[in-house]
Amino acid sequence: MSLTVLMNAGPWLSVPPPGYGGIENIIATLVPELRRLGVRVVLASVDSSTLPVDEKISVFPDGQFDALQRPYNQVCGIAQAHLGGVVRALHTRDDIDLVHDHVEAVGLATLAAMGPDAPPVLHTLHWDLAKHPALYGNLEGGDRVRVNGVSASQLARAPRALRDHSVGHVHLSTPLAIDADRRPRPDKSDYLIILGRINPGKGQDVGARLAQRVGVPLVLAGPVGPYHRPEDLAAAGDEARQNPDVRFFYDEVAPHVDGDLVRWVGTVAGQERDDLLAGARASLFPLRWEEPGGTAVVESLALGTPVVATARGCLPELIEHGRTGLLTTDEEELADLVLAANALDADECRREAATRFTPAVMARRYVGLYEQVRRGATARRLQPA
Ligand code: UDP
16 A cells, blocks of 8 residues: 555654553554555654654654643643644645644644645544534534544534544554453452543542442552652642642542552553553443543453443443443442452453454554545545635
């Protein structure tokens, strides 16, 4: 296939990311599969990105993520500067067939504003679409700019103008799903795990109260705001409370974290994360928001850990109730489901992941969308003004 895609990863983190980085992880998962399918990839990222690609463009030497802790008026130029580099590249070269953009808000706004002489664009919406109502409500990308969601439920809630630009959704994938059904069966322990950023939407407070009530061990893994380790949060003192997720942790979660039955272990990565997830009896998602894509959900399945969750956002699309997990619309019922989850079969979960959530499945779907977006854009150009 002769197709050159400019993959716009943005200026925040290198690809693959050094630690936490959902979008950059997905790009690092997608790009090798695209290249296997014959797609040429020009990566617009920061210079420190190490992902093998055909070409790299960058404005910044390394990830600018830490700047996001500063006030808006001190950081709002960063994404624009990165996009400036992308726009310059698109204006000065004619080999880019399509831009696959992952930069929240600024990517979509800038690429849409470029007008008809820019290449077709597919912008992936990785986040909660209740954000940016002004941008999404007024989007005018014609047939050249298209968006895709990461779940059907996410798009169903999108503003009309955004839905009009949509070519559908692509579920997230994980490298852990490759041959997930052929790995040795994991040894299971008794604990539950909640893997994710600690914040009200992810509902760690609900999980911690539940664990204390039913007497089941619970591991909370993930950062609290910018703090990845309990000792870093402790060292930050009272100033850390300026961050809303820190306040949530101290006020709602920490009172139930006794370091014994309920533990917060900070951010876990690599083999440690995989072992912790694979060893759990179930992973718990006591959600209080409409989870848009659920990377941790598909990772859990790939590692043979059934999912117990509130049936919100993408959960009903990813989990089959009674086979790969247990879902409820009633928070009070979660405790019963946690106890019932022992009856679920780890192999069913792993088979599901190996069938639906591999990088190859995701890449084939994106190549199909690239073709669809390009066809739509070309047809429009051929029409008289
Ligand atoms: N994650 C991790 N270590 C942690 C907590 C989370 O590596 O301690 C990863 C998790 O495995 C997943 C990502 O962070 O890949 C979270 O993505 P998800 O879509 O579940 O949630 P988001 O943070 O994007 O809302």
